[in-house]
Amino acid sequence: MEFRIYLRMLQQGWWLIALSALAALALSLVSLYQDTPLYRTSARFIVSPTTAITYERDIIYSLDTLDQRSIISTYAEVLNSDRMYHDVAAALQLGAEEIPYYHVSAVVLPEANILELSVEGPDPYTTALLANGVGQRAIDYIQLIYRKVYDINFLDPAQIPSVPFSPQPSRDISLATALGIMFGVALAVMREYISTPLEALQRMNMIDSESKAYTRRYFERHLEKELAKSGDLDLSIGLVQLNGLHDIFDNMPQPVVQRLMRRVIEILRQQLRGSDIVARWETLSFAIMLPATPIHPASQTLDRIRRGLAEPLLLDKSGGQIIMLDPYVGVAEAYKGEPAGILVRRAEEALQVARLKGTRSALFSGDSEPNGRSGSPSSRPELPEYENYMRGGPQ
Structure with a gap:
């Protein structure tokens, strides 16, 4: 689901991505x-014992000393010295602004x-001369110091380069275009998050992962908004509880739970309109919001849902395991101006x-009293169990 959301953001912000890529390409070309x-x-230079050494023992000793890298590292520092560079630059008559x-x-x-x-430098001929x-x-200077021990000579003299190493048009253009696309993607995502209403952003994260119904939190917020804007329109809500799963639900594998919950949602939606809302209320119960629906049509809808859920439910098409959901439903119609919690x-x-x-x-109809299935007014049932429940006793 997250992938589809981001793909939609990129589709809507394609012009930002294209514009960023073109801008990066233009800046790269100007650069x-x-x-x-x-x-x-x-x-390249090679360092070796001088030919003046004739004794084999002295040759071996000089090679062992050369393996310690101190001599050749010293030669490298001579080549790196500013003195060598400035002396040669002066001989080539390089100006102070060119150095x-x-x-x-x-x-x-x-x-x-x-x-x-x-x-490295801007002129290929001067670069080779330097x-x-x-x-x-450096060779002349080193021979004054180590002339009787080690020699340093050209192995490969420098050649005049024909192709600059920087800039590299193909590399720079590709890199700039890629960075432009990445920047455009970031802009497209940020634009979507900024322009999308807060409610839509919350809705992305308020879907129950097992059943794919809305969560209880989303349902309660949506109910409050619906009651605030409904005015004189009728609104009913229903609760559906699956008592048949109480003893087995905790021991069911997660794939089975997911398949079962989504099958329950399918049965619920078969009896509902597109404007009705279904949410996972508790682990084994669901809430249904029926906008613009009085109590009697709402009770009929919930009764059809109850009868649909009361049928034996196959967990797979092979007809292996059958589960009885044993559903119970309760319905209530909203008063005008009544808080959602009540x-x-x-x-x-x-x-x-x-x-x-x-x-x-x-x-419960609009008069707030519990009624029978026919919807005719009746008094609160005088049941000990019900009185215990209303006082917070055992259910």
């Missing part, structure tokens, strides 16, 4: 047009005595009268 292309190139646009970084490749120097120039400058209480009293008398149904 691509204004951004300066950046190029990247790299040079910040180029970035130099050197890393040690894992599990190898290889250094990689990368340079990479090779910084590399050669009307509900009179319907509950009518249901209790039906249970105690064993008549299956009882009603």
